[in-house]
Amino acid sequence: MADAVSTREALRVVGHPVARHDARDKVVAATAYAADWALPGMLHAAVLRSPYPSARIVKLETARAAAMPGVAVVLTAKDVPRNTVSTDVPGQTTAVGPLRATLHVLAEERVRHQGEPVALVAADTLELAQAAVDAIDVEYETTPGVFTPEAALAPGAPPVHPTGNLLAQWRVARGDVTRALAGAAVVVEGEYTTQLVDAAYLEPESGVAWIDSDGVITIRLSTQVIEHFRDVAEVLQVPQNRVRVIGTYLGGGFGGKEDVTVEAYLGLLALKTGRPVKMVWTRQESLLARAKRHPYRLRYRTGAAATGEIVAQQIELLADAGAYAYLSALVLLYSTVTAAGPYRVAAVAVDARVAYTNNPPTSAMRGFGAMQTVFAYESQLDRVARRLGMDPVEIRRVNALRRGDTLPVGQVIETHVALPELAERAWAALGPPAPSRAPHVKVGRGLACNFQPYGRIVWLHDWASAWVGFEMDGSLVVRCGCPDVGGGQAASLCQIAAEVLGVGLERISVHVSDSALTPLAGTTTASRQLYMSGNAVLKTARELRAQLLTVAASLLRAGVDDLDLEQERVVARDGRTLPLPDLLRECARAGVPRSHLGVYHAPAGEPVDLAKGSGKVFPDYTFGAHAAEVEVDTETGVVRVLGYAAAHDVGRAINPQSVEGQIQGGAVQGLGYGLMEEVVVENGINLTTSFSTYLIPTAADVPDVAAIVVESGEGLGPFNARGIGEPPIGPPAAAIANAIEDATGARLTRLPITAERVARALGLLTEGA
Amino acid sequence: MIARLVLNGRAREVEVRPNQTLLEMLRDTLGVFDVKEGCDEGVCGVCTVLLDGRPASSCLVLAAALRGRAVTTLRGIERDGGLHPLQEAFVRHGAVQCGFCTPGMLLTVLALLEREPRPDRPAIRAALEGNLCRCTGYAKIVDAVEAYVRAEGGRDG
Numbered sequence: 013m014a015d016a017v018s019t020r021e022a023l024r025v026v027g028h029p030v031a032r033h034d035a036r037d038k039v040v041a042a043t044a045y046a047a048d049w050a051l052p053g054m055l056h057a058a059v060l061r062s063p064y065p066s067a068r069i070v071k072l073e074t075a076r077a078a079a080m081p082g083v084a085v086v087l088t089a090k091d092v093p094r095n096t097v098s099t100d101v102p103g104q105t106t107a108v109g110p111l112r113a114t115l116h117v118l119a120e121e122r123v124r125h126q127g128e129p130v131a132l133v134a135a136d137t138l139e140l141a142q143a144a145v146d147a148i149d150v151e152y153e154t155t156p157g158v159f160t161p162e163a164a165l166a167p168g169a170p171p172v173h174p175t176g177n178l179l180a181q182w183r184v185a186r187g188d189v190t191r192a193l194a195g196a197a198v199v200v201e202g203e204y205t206t207q208l209v210d211a212a213y214l215e216p217e218s219g220v221a222w223i224d225s226d227g228v229i230t231i232r233l234s235t236q237v238i239e240h241f242r243d244v245a246e247v248l249q250v251p252q253n254r255v256r257v258i259g260t261y262l263g264g265g266f267g268g269k270e271d272v273t274v275e276a277y278l279g280l281l282a283l284k285t286g287r288p289v290k291m292v293w294t295r296q297e298s299l300l301a302r303a304k305r306h307p308y309r310l311r312y313r314t315g316a317a318a319t320g321e322i323v324a325q326q327i328e329l330l331a332d333a334g335a336y337a338y339l340s341a342l343v344l345l346y347s348t349v350t351a352a353g354p355y356r357v358a359a360v361a362v363d364a365r366v367a368y369t370n371n372p373p374t375s376a377m378r379g380f381g382a383m384q385t386v387f388a389y390e391s392q393l394d395r396v397a398r399r400l401g402m403d404p405v406e407i408r409r410v411n412a413l414r415r416g417d418t419l420p421v422g423q424v425i426e427t428h429v430a431l432p433e434l435a436e437r438a439w440a441a442l443g444p445p446a447p448s449r450a451p452h453v454k455v456g457r458g459l460a461c462n463f464q465p466y467g468r469i470v471w472l473h474d475w476a477s478a479w480v481g482f483e484m485d486g487s488l489v490v491r492c493g494c495p496d497v498g499g500g501q502a503a504s505l506c507q508i509a510a511e512v513l514g515v516g517l518e519r520i521s522v523h524v525s526d527s528a529l530t531p532l533a534g535t536t537t538a539s540r541q542l543y544m545s546g547n548a549v550l551k552t553a554r555e556l557r558a559q560l561l562t563v564a565a566s567l568l569r570a571g572v573d574d575l576d577l578e579q580e581r582v583v584a585r586d587g588r589t590l591p592l593p594d595l596l597r598e599c600a601r602a603g604v605p606r607s608h609l610g611v612y613h614a615p616a617g618e619p620v621d622l623a624k625g626s627g628k629v630f631p632d633y634t635f636g637a638h639a640a641e642v643e644v645d646t647e648t649g650v651v652r653v654l655g656y657a658a659a660h661d662v663g664r665a666i667n668p669q670s671v672e673g674q675i676q677g678g679a680v681q682g683l684g685y686g687l688m689e690e691v692v693v694e695n696g697i698n699l700t701t702s703f704s705t706y707l708i709p710t711a712a713d714v715p716d717v718a719a720i721v722v723e724s725g726e727g728l729g730p731f732n733a734r735g736i737g738e739p740p741i742g743p744p745a746a747a748i749a750n751a752i753e754d755a756t757g758a759r760l761t762r763l764p765i766t767a768e769r770v771a772r773a774l775g776l777l778t779e780g781a
Numbered sequence: 782m783i784a785r786l787v788l789n790g791r792a793r794e795v796e797v798r799p800n801q802t803l804l805e806m807l808r809d810t811l812g813v814f815d816v817k818e819g820c821d822e823g824v825c826g827v828c829t830v831l832l833d834g835r836p837a838s839s840c841l842v843l844a845a846a847l848r849g850r851a852v853t854t855l856r857g858i859e860r861d862g863g864l865h866p867l868q869e870a871f872v873r874h875g876a877v878q879c880g881f882c883t884p885g886m887l888l889t890v891l892a893l894l895e896r897e898p899r900p901d902r903p904a905i906r907a908a909l910e911g912n913l914c915r916c917t918g919y920a921k922i923v924d925a926v927e928a929y930v931r932a933e934g935g936r937d938g
């Protein structure tokens with residue numbers, strides 16, 4: 013458990029909007045991203061990808077390509093020491109039998125989605141590598157595919173994998189839903205459709221690998237997970253300690269750099285050629301074949317009492333995993349746990365399934381399955397409120413979870429739930445209503461709340477470690493294997509160390525993200541880094557402080573509790589001081605280490621049977637409420653967001669400016685999801701493989717997001733912080749849909765809510781027009 | 782072929798392929814990594830440079846066609862060896878998250894302020910339309926520009 017909150021006044025660095033050290037480097041372009049790296053004699057790599065979503069490879073000959081001048085090597089599946097990697101999905105239910113989900117490094121015999129990697133080339137230049145890719149002699153024989161989860165699960169559907177097309181299924185059954193629905197004053201039924209979207213970070217997947225002077229295969233790349241060095245070792249069939257991953261500062265991740273991207277290919281090519289190799293995916297490759305967010309079909313029957321209390325939720329979820337499993341089973345688990353929303357509901361039935369198809373694979377993306385459900389449960393709640401003539405804030409206040417309540421999966425909520433306050437504040441922040449510009453332009457408002465787990469599933473036994481140590485001159489070094497995706501992860505660790513050890517931020521060097529040299533701290537995913545690495549640094553710094561102050565206490569003949577560390581001095585309560593370098597010299601003499609390695613273990617638990625509602629799934633949740641004001645042109649269907657406010661209880665804001673940045677950035681990604689983004693795939697063929705067809709919000713598309721940071725002082729992170737990386741992306745789509753109904757009376761149930769879909773809902777277009 | 786340009790104030794002649802873009806020449810041939818690559822088709826703006834003072838997507842410019850034009854990258858805007866006050870404003874106002882869009886953003890803003898020294902928020906947003914940012918939601922970038930404009934206005938009298 014986290015320690016009790018100290019008062020804000022007592023904190024020197026934590027809680028203040030300090031400028032981030034990495035921002036200083038980035039504004040002068042001093043940060044070397046993964047592609048900003050070159051080594052002498054470096055080769056350039058390119059990938060041959062399948063043009064078909066479902067086909068057999070009937071011919072694959074590489075001799076001509078390999079013989080081209082300047083080409084170092086051409087590799088296919090048969091050259092990969094271990095081409096099949098099993099994806100580990102702990103906690104998988106037995107409902108669909110043991111999961112035997114596998115990934116292939118390079119396609120073997122069959123391709124299962126368009127863009128699937130078939131062969132690799134490394135050559136002296138990128139042009140030569142691309143020419144060699146074109147010279148590979150490959151022939152395919154197309155085979156029937158399945159392109160929707162419904163089709164995939166229909167009897168007789170062609171199997172994407174020998175294990176069948178049902179990848180995973182989770183169920184929740186609490187109370188008697190049929191009876192509760194029968195007794196409800198209102199029942200609202202809805203079917204919602206969410207789309208395939210891309211993380212669309214501006215930095216494409218990229219890296220450079222080389223065999224270092226110690227013989228270790230070293231891969232420097234843009235990744236959220238340096239611990240994939242183990243997967244690379246498995247693929248190469250070398251001991252894990254012969255592979256090192258150096259993670260760079262990322263040009264964005266959002267979950268899209270959680271799975272293996274370029275590292276296995278780079279490791280293979282460096283091993284086979286003995287030369288440094290660079291691989292940078294083009295935007296087209298990234299959009300074509302990178303794992304994306306799952307499209308869902310969500311069916312809800314929601315029953316409510318006349319008081320607005322939700323009495324029943326009957327929920328059916330169906331998700332599209334695409335061609336490979338990746339993290340789909342876990343994404344679906346997040347959906348299952350969050351399906352009924354952050355509300356007390358006595359009777360809940362969830363049946364959630366995810367199926368293989370021949371579409372691009374789907375996996376982690378910011379929000380991780382707890383996102384698609386928000387669109388459905390908040391649209392449903394809004395419709396209930398309308399039917400009952402209730403105010404949107406009021407219906408959420410009536411239903412909000414409270415501390416001590418139990419989720420349908422059996423988890424007890426142990427921390428404060430600020431939902432009513434968040435909803436009120438977000439709603440109020442919209443200010444006076446905007447006037448309508450013309451009679452055909454209607455203005456309306458919508459509210460949407462969410463809850464998002466932070467930290468990993470408790471039965472994954474999560475931990476993070478950190479090393480903190482002083483140099484002789486009193487400057488401080490922090491080492492922590494915590495990839496920085498741009499959210500200020502590294503800078504927050506500095507703030508925490510500075511707080512505990514009384515050192516100025518400018519006197520701290522932080523090393524993150526090197527599997528060989530920084531103590532491992534797990535993935536930068538699941539909104540877990542501040543929680544996990546933050547706690548690891550806090551614990552380590554506190555232990556180091558105690559170690560040093562013991563020496564200082566004997567020097568100053570004072571009690572340890574009477575001493576503080578401040579501005580690189582020991583300060584005694586009676587006013588005496590001791591310069592830190594003097595103390596450090598004394599520690600060296602006395603044989604007391606000036607550094608410390610600490611480990612933080614998250615509260616763990618046993619696997620939960622969701623259907624039986626047997627217990628805790630996640631460490632804790634972050635709650636939020638967003639309010640939107642939109643105008644809808646009822647002649648064209650064009651929707652413009654006029655105002656937007658997003659409130660989250662972050663427990664404690666370690667850096668309020670970074671927290672606001674997460675909220676604003678997440679909300680705008682959520683607006684993109686709600687209004688414009690869609691990877692369009694027709695019969696397995698991706699039609700949106702460029703930024704001119706896959707549209708993300710520009711500065712002119714969105715308003716300023718007012719970020720409302722609420723600090724309840726209750727969270728499991730350092731200084732009682734909660735995770736805030738993912739939560740803000742959840743509510744926007746529902747807030748917009750609710751605002752559109754408020755403005756026009758039309759209910760939009762399919763994302764993204766484009767002008768064409770609004771026009772159709774308003775009856776301006778007839779089907780097929 | 783030879784590309785002739787003035788790069789950050791220094792005349793350069795660089796051997797290039799006929800189809801090589803300015804972006805490829807800067808990054809691959811000259812190792813000028815302060816210009817980023819995000820889409821290679823003129824949409825994202827992370828490859829922005831100033832071409833005779835105007836923002837241009839370097840992925841759309843052929844190096845061989847430069848004919849002596851002035852190319853400014855982020856490294857070319859430092860003032861007296863220190864940070865440009867606009868860079869300071871970006872740091873202070875939290876306008877930088879992953880930072881991949883930042884070099885292009887800064888150059889686009891500087892060009893805007895040349896044309897229009899006192900832009901309001903909508904004008905700033907309109908000018909940034911060609912520079913995508915996936916992290917910040919843009920608000921703090923606009924905040925930084927606004928703050929810079931206010932401070933510079935004060936300084937100019």
Ligand code: FES
Pocket residue numbers: 817818819820821822823824825826827828829838839840841
């Ligand atoms: S790389 Fe030039 S605009 Fe995207």
Ligand code: FES
Pocket residue numbers: 214263264498876877878879880881882883913914915916917
């Ligand atoms: S800060 Fe990441 S793209 Fe702008």
